[in-house]
Amino acid sequence: MARSSHYIYLDVCALCRPFDDQTQMRIRLETDAVQLILSHVFAGSLTLVVSPVHEVEIGAIGDPAEREHLLFILHQSGHHPSNWGMEQVRERAEHLAQMGLGPADAAHLAFAEAMNADFITCDDRLLRQCRRVQPPIWCGSPVAFCDKEGLQ
Numbered sequence: 601m602a603r604s605s606h607y608i609y610l611d612v613c614a615l616c617r618p619f620d621d622q623t624q625m626r627i628r629l630e631t632d633a634v635q636l637i638l639s640h641v642f643a644g645s646l647t648l649v650v651s652p653v654h655e656v657e658i659g660a661i662g663d664p665a666e667r668e669h670l671l672f673i674l675h676q677s678g679h680h681p682s683n684w685g686m687e688q689v690r691e692r693a694e695h696l697a698q699m700g701l702g703p704a705d706a707a708h709l710a711f712a713e714a715m716n717a718d719f720i721t722c723d724d725r726l727l728r729q730c731r732r733v734q735p736p737i738w739c740g741s742p743v744a745f746c747d748k749e750g751l752q
Contacts, residue, residue: 650678
């Protein structure tokens with residue numbers, strides 16, 4: 601069972617996984633894992649950290665139903681820290697971008713690091729970049745997170 605108040609950071613790629621084409625086995629497995637993670641968020645055993653980057657990226661989603669559903673999850677179940685240390689987060693994101701991460705990916709990772717949250721993504725390229733830059737937090741896929749935490 602996940603620890604109480606364990607911070608997690610699902611990037612937008614992971615949050616959107618349930619809206620992807622479910623005909624591929626990998627996507628279905630990741631969708632199930634994201635839904636399992638969110639069930640633990642709703643139950644209070646995990647804390648979903650929400651950053652301003654989530655709001656910007658989700659606000660740009662073209663499908664209104666998907667956008668509204670994701671914003672509802674973030675507003676109802678997400679933790680919106682007020683003590684980010686925005687200057688440090690910005691500096692870390694800039695450093696990560698200089699190391700080759702895209703601006704949004706760098707910002708997501710910097711915010712996750714600021715909260716010492718496990719960083720969860722479905723983006724293989726981003727996971728390879730995380731292994732390369734070796735952030736001080738755990739980074740992995742939704743399935744790997746569920747396995748690591750023994751979520752059921």
